[in-house]
Amino acid sequence: MGFMDTLKGWFGKAKDQGSDLAEKAQPYVEKTKDFASDAGAKVKETSQDLYGSAKDKIADMTDKGEEAVDAGEDAATETVDSAKEAAGEAADAVPEAAENVEDDVRDQFSS
Secondary structure (H helix, E strand, O other), X not given: OHHHHHHHHHHHHHHHHHHHXXXXXXXXXXXXXXXXXXXHHHXXXXXXXXXXXXXXXXXXXXXXXXXXXXHHHHHHHHHHHHHHHHHHHHHHHHXXXXXXXXXXXXXXXXX
């Protein structure tokens, strides 16, 4: 029975030492849990801040894009209107220019 007593002694010692180590480790486990919880909260808060910031910037860029489209539409409308006006003036000038060319041609062949 001496061998069994020795084994029981070793296992008893190992069990006691394991319990002691578990007790000593408990505060570190708690600190680790607290740290992980705090870190998780900070990551969540930072993520929310970044999301809000990105959302605001996207909204701002959308507004600027809409303004640019409106300005482009206005410029295009002005350009079309100017082109129509110039085309109308040119169309009005064509008959007179044709008469002048006709007169010049007659003058050249009459002389």
